[in-house]
Amino acid sequence: MTPKWIMDGLVKSGVIRDDSTKVVDLDWSIGPVGVIGKTEIVITEGVR
Known part of the structure; x- marks a missing residue:
C-alpha cells in the first residue's frame, strides 16, 4: 500500500x-x- 498519510491528505484537500x-x-x-x-x-482522470 502507498503511505496512508499521502492518500488521506489528497482526499482531505479535495484533490481526489x-x-x-x-x-x-x-x-x-x-x-x-x-x-x-x-x-x-x-x-x-481516466475512463474505465
Missing part, C-alpha cells in the same frame, strides 16, 4: 474524492535504502 481501489489505480515503488528521494504524484 476517494482513495479506495475502486477509484484509484496506484503505481508506486520504494527506492534504495539510504538514498534521499522524492515523492512524485501524477493525477489523471
Whole structure:
C-alpha cells in the first residue's frame, strides 16, 4: 500500500474524492535504502 498519510491528505484537500481501489489505480515503488528521494504524484482522470 502507498503511505496512508499521502492518500488521506489528497482526499482531505479535495484533490481526489476517494482513495479506495475502486477509484484509484496506484503505481508506486520504494527506492534504495539510504538514498534521499522524492515523492512524485501524477493525477489523471481516466475512463474505465
